[in-house]
Amino acid sequence: MAADTRIDPYLVPALDGVAYGLLLFVAAAGLVLCFGVAGILNLAHGTLYAIGGYTAAALLDGGWPSLLLALAVGVVAATAAGALVAALLTRVAARNHLTQALLTFGVALAGGSLLVAAFGPDDPPVRVPAALDGSVSVAGHRYAAYRLVFIVVAAVLAGLLHLTVRRTRAGMLVRAAVDDAEMVAALGVSPAWIRVGVLAAAGALAGAAGVLGAPIIGPGPDTADSVLLLSLVVVVLGGLGSMTGTLLAALAVGQIQTLGVALAPAAAPFLLFAAMAAVLAVRARGLATARRAT
Amino acid sequence: MRQEAVRALRRGVAVLVLAGLLLAPWAVDDYTAALLARTLALGLVGVSVALLTGVAGLPTLGQTAPYAAGAYASAVLGSRLSDVGVVHLGVAAAAGAALAAATVPLVVSARGVVVLMITLAVGELVVTLVGRWRSVTGGTDGLAGVPPVRPLWGLPVLATDRARYLYTLVVVAVLVAAVLLVLRTRVGLLLRAGRDDEARLRASGHRVSAQVAGVHVAAGAVAGAAGSLLVVAQQFISPADFGFDTSALLLLGVVIGGTASVGGALVGAAIVIAGRDWLFGVLPGYAPLVLGVAFVVTVHLLPGDGHRPPAVRGRLLPGLPARPPDPAAERPAPTGARA
Amino acid sequence: MTPLLSARGVTVRYGSLAALDGVDLRVDHGQRHALIGPNGAGKTTLLDVLGGATRADGGRVHLAGRDVTRLGPAARARRGIGRIHQRPATWSSLTATENVVVAALPHAVRPGRWRPGAKRAAAERTAGVMLERLGLRDVGGVPAGRLAHGQRRQLEIAMALAGRPRLLLLDEPAAGLSAVEVGGLVEFLRNLPRAVAVLLVEHRLDLVYALCDRVTVLRDGRTVATGTPAEIRASGPVRQAWAEGVS
Amino acid sequence: DDGPGSGPTGSIKIGLLASLSGTYQAVGKEIRAGFELYLATHDGKLGGRKVDLVVADEGNGAATAVPAATKLLKQDRVVALTGIVGGGSVAAVYPLLNETKVPFVGSNGRPELKDVSRIWHTSYLSDEPGEAIARHVRDNVRGSVYAIGPDYQGGWDELRGFTDAFAAAGGKLANPDGKTTFTPFPTTTNFTPYFARIKASGANAVYTFYAGSSAVDFVKQYAQSEIRDLPLYAAGFLTEGGVLDAQGEAARDIYSVLNYSPDLDNAENRAFVAAWKTRNDGSPTTYAMASYDAAAVLDRAIAAAGDDPTPESVNAAIGQLGQIASPRGTWQFSPTTHAPVQKWYLRQVRQDGRALSNTVVGDLATVGG
Amino acid sequence: MLRTERLCAGYAGGIVLHEVSLDVAAGTVQAVVGRNGAGKSTLVHAVAGLVRPYSGRVEVGGVQVAGRQPHRIARCGVGLVPQGRRVFSRLTVAEHLVLAAAPWRAATPGGEGWTVARILELLPRLAARLRHRGDQLSGGEQQMLAIARALLGQPRVLLLDEPCEGLAPDLAARVRDLVGALARTGLTVLLVEQQLPYAIEVADRIAVLEYGRVVYDRPADEARADPGRLAAMLSVAAVVEPPAPRPVPGLWAGSAHLTRPSSTGVSNDADRHP
Numbered sequence A: 001m002a003a004d005t006r007i008d009p010y011l012v013p014a015l016d017g018v019a020y021g022l023l024l025f026v027a028a029a030g031l032v033l034c035f036g037v038a039g040i041l042n043l044a045h046g047t048l049y050a051i052g053g054y055t056a057a058a059l060l061d062g063g064w065p066s067l068l069l070a071l072a073v074g075v076v077a078a079t080a081a082g083a084l085v086a087a088l089l090t091r092v093a094a095r096n097h098l099t100q101a102l103l104t105f106g107v108a109l110a111g112g113s114l115l116v117a118a119f120g121p122d123d124p125p126v127r128v129p130a131a132l133d134g135s136v137s138v139a140g141h142r143y144a145a146y147r148l149v150f151i152v153v154a155a156v157l158a159g160l161l162h163l164t165v166r167r168t169r170a171g172m173l174v175r176a177a178v179d180d181a182e183m184v185a186a187l188g189v190s191p192a193w194i195r196v197g198v199l200a201a202a203g204a205l206a207g208a209a210g211v212l213g214a215p216i217i218g219p220g221p222d223t224a225d226s227v228l229l230l231s232l233v234v235v236v237l238g239g240l241g242s243m244t245g246t247l248l249a250a251l252a253v254g255q256i257q258t259l260g261v262a263l264a265p266a267a268a269p270f271l272l273f274a275a276m277a278a279v280l281a282v283r284a285r286g287l288a289t290a291r292r293a294t
Numbered sequence B: 001m002r003q004e005a006v007r008a009l010r011r012g013v014a015v016l017v018l019a020g021l022l023l024a025p026w027a028v029d030d031y032t033a034a035l036l037a038r039t040l041a042l043g044l045v046g047v048s049v050a051l052l053t054g055v056a057g058l059p060t061l062g063q064t065a066p067y068a069a070g071a072y073a074s075a076v077l078g079s080r081l082s083d084v085g086v087v088h089l090g091v092a093a094a095a096g097a098a099l100a101a102a103t104v105p106l107v108v109s110a111r112g113v114v115v116l117m118i119t120l121a122v123g124e125l126v127v128t129l130v131g132r133w134r135s136v137t138g139g140t141d142g143l144a145g146v147p148p149v150r151p152l153w154g155l156p157v158l159a160t161d162r163a164r165y166l167y168t169l170v171v172v173a174v175l176v177a178a179v180l181l182v183l184r185t186r187v188g189l190l191l192r193a194g195r196d197d198e199a200r201l202r203a204s205g206h207r208v209s210a211q212v213a214g215v216h217v218a219a220g221a222v223a224g225a226a227g228s229l230l231v232v233a234q235q236f237i238s239p240a241d242f243g244f245d246t247s248a249l250l251l252l253g254v255v256i257g258g259t260a261s262v263g264g265a266l267v268g269a270a271i272v273i274a275g276r277d278w279l280f281g282v283l284p285g286y287a288p289l290v291l292g293v294a295f296v297v298t299v300h301l302l303p304g305d306g307h308r309p310p311a312v313r314g315r316l317l318p319g320l321p322a323r324p325p326d327p328a329a330e331r332p333a334p335t336g337a338r339a
Numbered sequence C: 001m002t003p004l005l006s007a008r009g010v011t012v013r014y015g016s017l018a019a020l021d022g023v024d025l026r027v028d029h030g031q032r033h034a035l036i037g038p039n040g041a042g043k044t045t046l047l048d049v050l051g052g053a054t055r056a057d058g059g060r061v062h063l064a065g066r067d068v069t070r071l072g073p074a075a076r077a078r079r080g081i082g083r084i085h086q087r088p089a090t091w092s093s094l095t096a097t098e099n100v101v102v103a104a105l106p107h108a109v110r111p112g113r114w115r116p117g118a119k120r121a122a123a124e125r126t127a128g129v130m131l132e133r134l135g136l137r138d139v140g141g142v143p144a145g146r147l148a149h150g151q152r153r154q155l156e157i158a159m160a161l162a163g164r165p166r167l168l169l170l171d172e173p174a175a176g177l178s179a180v181e182v183g184g185l186v187e188f189l190r191n192l193p194r195a196v197a198v199l200l201v202e203h204r205l206d207l208v209y210a211l212c213d214r215v216t217v218l219r220d221g222r223t224v225a226t227g228t229p230a231e232i233r234a235s236g237p238v239r240q241a242w243a244e245g246v247s
Numbered sequence D: 001d002d003g004p005g006s007g008p009t010g011s012i013k014i015g016l017l018a019s020l021s022g023t024y025q026a027v028g029k030e031i032r033a034g035f036e037l038y039l040a041t042h043d044g045k046l047g048g049r050k051v052d053l054v055v056a057d058e059g060n061g062a063a064t065a066v067p068a069a070t071k072l073l074k075q076d077r078v079v080a081l082t083g084i085v086g087g088g089s090v091a092a093v094y095p096l097l098n099e100t101k102v103p104f105v106g107s108n109g110r111p112e113l114k115d116v117s118r119i120w121h122t123s124y125l126s127d128e129p130g131e132a133i134a135r136h137v138r139d140n141v142r143g144s145v146y147a148i149g150p151d152y153q154g155g156w157d158e159l160r161g162f163t164d165a166f167a168a169a170g171g172k173l174a175n176p177d178g179k180t181t182f183t184p185f186p187t188t189t190n191f192t193p194y195f196a197r198i199k200a201s202g203a204n205a206v207y208t209f210y211a212g213s214s215a216v217d218f219v220k221q222y223a224q225s226e227i228r229d230l231p232l233y234a235a236g237f238l239t240e241g242g243v244l245d246a247q248g249e250a251a252r253d254i255y256s257v258l259n260y261s262p263d264l265d266n267a268e269n270r271a272f273v274a275a276w277k278t279r280n281d282g283s284p285t286t287y288a289m290a291s292y293d294a295a296a297v298l299d300r301a302i303a304a305a306g307d308d309p310t311p312e313s314v315n316a317a318i319g320q321l322g323q324i325a326s327p328r329g330t331w332q333f334s335p336t337t338h339a340p341v342q343k344w345y346l347r348q349v350r351q352d353g354r355a356l357s358n359t360v361v362g363d364l365a366t367v368g369g
Numbered sequence E: 001m002l003r004t005e006r007l008c009a010g011y012a013g014g015i016v017l018h019e020v021s022l023d024v025a026a027g028t029v030q031a032v033v034g035r036n037g038a039g040k041s042t043l044v045h046a047v048a049g050l051v052r053p054y055s056g057r058v059e060v061g062g063v064q065v066a067g068r069q070p071h072r073i074a075r076c077g078v079g080l081v082p083q084g085r086r087v088f089s090r091l092t093v094a095e096h097l098v099l100a101a102a103p104w105r106a107a108t109p110g111g112e113g114w115t116v117a118r119i120l121e122l123l124p125r126l127a128a129r130l131r132h133r134g135d136q137l138s139g140g141e142q143q144m145l146a147i148a149r150a151l152l153g154q155p156r157v158l159l160l161d162e163p164c165e166g167l168a169p170d171l172a173a174r175v176r177d178l179v180g181a182l183a184r185t186g187l188t189v190l191l192v193e194q195q196l197p198y199a200i201e202v203a204d205r206i207a208v209l210e211y212g213r214v215v216y217d218r219p220a221d222e223a224r225a226d227p228g229r230l231a232a233m234l235s236v237a238a239v240v241e242p243p244a245p246r247p248v249p250g251l252w253a254g255s256a257h258l259t260r261p262s263s264t265g266v267s268n269d270a271d272r273h274p
């Protein structure tokens, strides 16, 4: 009984941490592909997500068909935006990560203000299908139904991504191009088209995440920045390119943001970054001492 | 032949810029002088970012941390000690160096994008701390009414925008010259070598970790000194001066300036920051749009450097370990991010 | 007499694969020692262990009687191990001269009183000599990243020598060198002062026999044989090892 | 066509600094619209002089606000400055105001300042909303109240205003350590862990202050949480302006305290709301109203400042204004704080035609001074 | 089949190749030799499109390809084994083999196509390393992988830039045999080789590059007949005798058995290969 009351208040945060972590994974999925796997630093990722979010806000009317429509439109729009980024990332611009950062940050700045100009400075309301817009009872606590749905969506996405990257020829080409684009070209495949494909696919993922995640991390002037930052954290913590690593990282970040905050509210403002710096530093040390074949 | 011409051209431009900067306060109004002073301070932080990012190959988003440490040390501690600028500079540089030294264990073995994220975290932590330590830093509202300083013992206090600007200019010029001089010695050579291939440097018997730690602390000191200049230029500091967007713009400015070039970093950072400040004034509401488009255009105008991209230590995307580390180490520990 | 270098029971495992499995090796002062064996035998891995780039899972390495097993590559380099890599490793944005200067710096003795730049000047003198000897003087001002493959390999040899090694670890120094350069290399190594011992990994047996006074054959991570070149050539088992290694 | 009593005319430069980009741009745009509305309804004149309104972007805070303000004060040499969303930005601009001796009629953020001789605010002090509602909460909630807010200066002030007055009125906080819970700002987007703590504390009601997207997140998650049945009291910004649309149904029934509501029944407000609706979508917010009032204050002060209004004379004139009729009801500057002494209203989010809106359900206290 | 005509190419630093004209008939091997830095790799890169020629023509099967993007040239049937291996460090050997297979191209003219099975038969060492990543291979293993990668693309024209570098002697010999065999099936080969005797043995024609110019281009028979001229051209002093073309069976035949570690004294016997 006593133990029960001690654990009970943390039950919902822990569950929420899972759902939130999975949302982070979905939001970061596009960036995993782009930066983690293909090595293209796309700082406009958050903007692609925001495109999906605004689409959801504009199209969702509380019914299921509108969800499908929003998903379709959001994915198409974000894919197009991803392809646009790829078009701007010519060979010159893509020559290294820092120039990529410069260019995509520019796209993010400009895209962000265009979105705000189009949709206004306020956070628009998002209406999810009525069946999901409520709370359900979990172990005697109320919990938002929509968040539970995320567990399924994220699991499917993680599996698909893993298969695509590890098992398909396309996935191998993408990884090969990171190592040596010229040799990929010598195999008869255009590295430029790989770049376009990756950014478009990342855009599609971000768009889907934006539509589906809109009820939780909703569209607004800040969305792009916060999604980008969280995604970067998750991707880097996940070890760049490993799907399982990214999933675990997302879950860990989710728990820190919920359970960690519930356990130590006073430390909340420091918790996130302190943990991240510590983990990365420890892991970097691990890598530095790991063997290397010369 | 062509290279010499380019070098001569560059030298000419540098002289022109310097002359322009010296004469500027008599040619422009107070607003522009104040803007220039602030910009120069940020340009100096840009120099420290370039020192790490371009010269040593450790891309950083966290130079705002020693910058903030220097600024607050100068405003709080320096003001109590004396009203002499060089004392403030010393205190600020020491504070910046101390903060950088404290974070050396975090940075020293990380490379590439991991450094980027660790330094980002350090920067955010420092800003959070500054925002909450109200008794000393004035909290999120900042520290207003910092008393003016005199550059040296016996000189009058800096009361006008023009005087403040000239003081900033002199200090920045001296510090940048010092950095350039040091980089011309073997220190610069070793840093560039480390950026290319660290393992080879070790195989030649160099202590790479000590070298990384050293440049990190030195860059911290430069950023700290810049913090003191910000206090002079602006007479007000708040955590907002040291936020993530400042770091990001500085890094981008350094990229525009040519990553590995100290002078370029100063100019690049200054252009980006001044451009933003100026745009906020003249194009209210459209500044981000214009800035964004400007970035996109700039990338395509940047001079290409032949075949090989300038190296970042271990590239931004570090190679995988030769052998997968054991699963326990691979599991990411809990962390978070700013939303 | 204590050997210059002795390695005992060196083992390196990558997962289930043992790249090195209890290898013993002894290099005497001034010796020219060759390490041969089929592809994937573990030669490079052994050099990595000796140079400190790879930490062994088992075994010990002694340099001039001192246990250096736990030292990193930098410390070993300062104790006199010079290294060239199978894939030429140079600092690509530095010029050839600067490469050699950097390699010489930890070992450059500064003359007398401290003067700014004295150490670098000393290193620069060393670099000049080394480049001259390896025939790289013409490309001294070219960034290493723009050198042809063979030039880079020669550059690395110059770098290794600039570090005043007692022991040179050479991983296929002749690979990718043209016939003239190979000739130069052989000449060069022959004239190397006897104070420098050499451990040479090479697939070109002609070079091995021309240069070395001792040969160790490695296969599947084990030493198969050690002896003089004549003994090795005469050995049946070695021939077999070699032939099987490739089929 | 000069107004009667006004001397030789020339135009007069007024600087408006507000967040037109970044996190607070929603507020910034209301402020700009409020000021421009006053000008539009008054022939583009203040005190009988054609106004040359110079607008600059405050951005996200002090770092961008300072250069923009420097430009207004030192390059454009405005006679008076108005606007400014963030309290931090005001603090940052403050030394400049002292240096250039230009009066500032702020319409939103108000930090703690040593010397307010040139600083005026048409908004409120950050601790006043809480102070105004504390007694009401004490009287209407049976049991303890949980206080929670964002962790920055504005949040500290807002919550301190409530907790101090609440304690003075004999109320009891439900927070375990008796202190307000502060959430990292603006990083917190997920409030579920805090709701779990509130549930565990056994509180009977919640008092809070959030604005902007934090407010949206807080309200939406609150409505789906296990404490959704606890009454929620808040400083009015929780449901003010655009955020209410984004919150939708989730905001229904929330109580808030504010110095303004578009449905207030007085002549000034009817005129103001009608004019607003012809030029903008939706109803005006307190931000727009405060900026409208700032224009009104400047209008009267410039008129009173004589033939050649200088920053000094305008500043002196502001001090002599006395009662000001405003859409929020009549108010006046407190001689000590230079912020309004004004009436506060209790509002509840209710159905109003097709949309939800903040409906005034009672008067609270007159606070200020 | 492969022709270059007055081909000029170089890097931002300047011109490296000066009007290089070569004509490689289908089914023959053209060897290119020359000192370090002579421009051999640059020539290979220029043909493959990795270096953009300044002027001149490159024809593959009669089609002018100079100036095209490298992947387009590859699709014309040009396979490349680059100097320095350049295997993909994060891909496993198996993944390399999957990637290299060119699904859009039919089998090589004349021969049956290269399959993974055939490759693994030729290079059995790779079969044991299928799950290793590129950066976990030894130098020689990487070289094998680079060769495998090029062959699986079913090339009509094969560019080999020192394909035997780092290979153990008998494997190197097998690769050389393979080059000859490939040419006999109709493949066109441009072979950069440092070891003159090998080049002479396997090639149909030999060209010498010096400072980016072709200073010698004759049928290999002529070179065989008069190796001195070629050697002089490359100014090879007879410091080291040319190595035996391949390990003859019985190379190390003998009776001496070696103990491990044997401690026979240091012998300074600098004797040479038979």
Ligand SMILES: Nc1ncnc2c1ncn2[C@@H]1O[C@H](COP(=O)(O)OP(=O)(O)OP(=O)(O)O)[C@@H](O)[C@H]1O
Pocket (backbone or CB within 6 Å): A292, A293, B322, B323, C014, C017, C018, C019, C037, C038, C039, C040, C041, C042, C043, C044, C045, C046, C086, E129, E132, E135, E136, E137, E138, E139, E140, E141, E166
């Ligand atoms: N990091 C690693 N992970 C897994 N296996 C490795 C790693 N490094 C080397 N190996 C394996 O260890 C074995 C020995 O490699 P090593 O590089 O020492 O061979 P080598 O004798 O130098 O061969 P070569 O003559 O081809 O260069 C090889 O089979 C290689 O695949």
Ligand SMILES: Nc1ncnc2c1ncn2[C@@H]1O[C@H](COP(=O)(O)OP(=O)(O)OP(=O)(O)O)[C@@H](O)[C@H]1O
Pocket (backbone or CB within 6 Å): B307, C142, C145, C146, C147, C148, C149, C150, C151, C176, C178, E011, E012, E013, E016, E034, E035, E036, E037, E038, E039, E040, E041, E042, E043, E083
């Ligand atoms: N990326 C580059 N940028 C500038 N110059 C280069 C570059 N690569 C090679 N060079 C120069 O071009 C010339 C020819 O180089 P190349 O690599 O073609 O020679 P090579 O004949 O292949 O030599 P090796 O036998 O050593 O491989 C050399 O002088 C070299 O310095």
Ligand SMILES: [Mg+2]
Pocket (backbone or CB within 6 Å): C043, C044, C045, C086, C171, E138, E139, E140
């Ligand atoms: Mg090897």
Ligand SMILES: [Mg+2]
Pocket (backbone or CB within 6 Å): C148, C149, C150, E040, E041, E042, E083, E161
């Ligand atoms: Mg070559």
